[in-house]
Amino acid sequence: MYHKNEDLRVQRTKEAIRNAFVELIEENGYEAITIKDITKRAKINRGTFYAHYQDKFELMETFKEKILSDLLTMVKVNLPNSIAEYKGNSSLKTPYVTAVTIFEYLNKNYKLFNVILNSSGNMAFQKELQKIIWRMLIENGPEALIDEDNLLVPADYLTSYVASAHLGIIQQWLGNGRKESPEEMAHILSVITVCGPFYAAGFKNESFEGKVDGV
């Protein structure tokens, strides 16, 4: 979190609130938290909280915004390279590297991320994340990597599929205690997404395109 030219007292107070908030969420979950709890843990007056945030929901939003903007930045930075590279020699190196970077970021901020994914109202957050993940794969104006005319399924469903899948992997990883390295995770993601879940499950899928409906 960045302090522009905020009064030192404000910086301290806000930081105390944020820390207390994260601590308490880890202990009892988002739902159970009260403003009273937060201010007690933060050792500030309850009234002071309201000088900075309307309620715990608004407080949570600030965390979400921070995470989303961080992630978006990473994607934006790497996207042009990914496209240039793929169009050049069909290499998927940059997306892979981007994924590694993101997992490293998640590794650092895992507590917060976990909290956000488990909090209520995470649907809105998921939607935002989907946009970012999708942007990682498509959507770059005329230089787009993917041509919508070539899609075998509607774009929005493909988006949802891939974005949710990636998020699911991230959740699993966080839930597992982040045992795998960011590189391993990026590899897993790449294999499943590029080769397909069916293939990753040990099937050969080349022959299936025409018979997925069983007809």
Added chain:
Amino acid sequence: MYHKNEDLRVQRTKEAIRNAFVELIEENGYEAITIKDITKRAKINRGTFYAHYQDKFELMETFKEKILSDLLTMVKVNLPNSIAEYKGNSSLKTPYVTAVTIFEYLNKNYKLFNVILNSSGNMAFQKELQKIIWRMLIENGPEALIDEDNLLVPADYLTSYVASAHLGIIQQWLGNGRKESPEEMAHILSVITVCGPFYAAGFKNESFEGKVDGV
């Protein structure tokens, strides 16, 4: 919901509570609801609510359980056929039919399902759903469709990937207003899962297995 030999008054009261609950969630979301709201809408005394449920969380749980058990039943019924069929002639007809059945079920219960997915604590629900979706694909004792030794990636991550992806598609579908038919949705799901997202996005992916990491 099934009424065994419950007192008629209990049946009525519970039904009134459930209806009021769903209505209010659709109007204002799960978080905003109070017991007072529910009982007012249900036209029952507030104290009566507590005779049946501890709180709104427990009320929500009953909905989740119902949905999950319905879904599980559908999968269980179709699973043996799916496996026999696939091992026989590599047909994916039964999984496709199962998916259609599930989308039809969701189509009927979309309000409730939407509510559950958007409520807090949906992580636990997602986890349960993941199990079911996974069971749709793997896990049937010695007759299992998938051999874990053949997996290219760890089983739990493949699970999360596929399950989350499917759930994401469902969410997108519900959010879109369920315009596509259950058959269309089952087809979309099958194509992406069997052929892979990359292929579904218009890429040919046979040559990528070795270069997903960009090496």
Added chain:
DNA sequence: TATAATAATGAACACCGTGTTGTTCTATTC
């Protein structure tokens, strides 16, 4: 460093939803 500005404190307040209790009324079961 003195001063003006601003933030934090502490106490009080009305408000609202919660969960529980005891009594009375009403519908059901058998």
Added chain:
DNA sequence: GAATAGAACAACACGGTGTTCATTATTATA
């Protein structure tokens, strides 16, 4: 038709909320 059990009603203490106001402490700045 009598016994049973659920629902209604009113009252209660409790705890969190959001706001206020006067007071104290800290910071910015000139």
